[in-house]
Amino acid sequence: MKTTKQQLIEALQRDEVVIATRFATTAKVSRQLVHRELVRLEKVGAVARLSGGLRGQWVLLNVNALPVVVERxxxxxxxxxxxxxxxxxxxxxxITLAHIQLPAHRHFRSDEVPA
Known part of the structure; x- marks a missing residue:
């Protein structure tokens, strides 16, 4: 699963203009999170806010200033x-260990306790 920042970078590379509210709705994340990521990208010189027209429009200025998306x-x-x-x-x-299936994590949820 990709992070919001990765999705935002891909959207900027694809469309070159992003409307923050529409992107937040599409990605199902908060507008504040999208705004925070766009401000960080603005500080490094990758994007800028468009004045006039629709509020919340951000345009790609410098593709090379965008952080590199690394697949994890x-x-x-x-x-x-x-x-x-x-x-x-x-x-x-x-009892052999083949009879028991232990989860990889330490803490059991109530529905995961082995019988």
Missing amino acids: TVVEAPPRQVGGAVAELLAFFG
């Missing part, structure tokens, strides 16, 4: 290892 890959956490006293207890009752 989601890394799956390795499966948790059961050892020590827990492994001995499972072995005592004849």
Whole structure:
């Protein structure tokens, strides 16, 4: 999933003009978040506000001043290892680890507690 900043940069590269309110509605994020990102881009000289006409229009000035969008890959956490006293207890009752599926995170939600 792309961040709002990444979506905003792609929209500027594609259209060269962005209407902040319309972009916020389309991306389903707050107008304040979009405005904050556009102001940051304005400070580095990438975009400028259009005066007159529709309020909230931003135009792309310098493509090279836009930050580079880096794709992030989601890394799956390795499966948790059961050892020590827990492994001995499972072995005592004849339970193998193949019977148990532990989530990769530590805290269980109420609907994720193994039976």
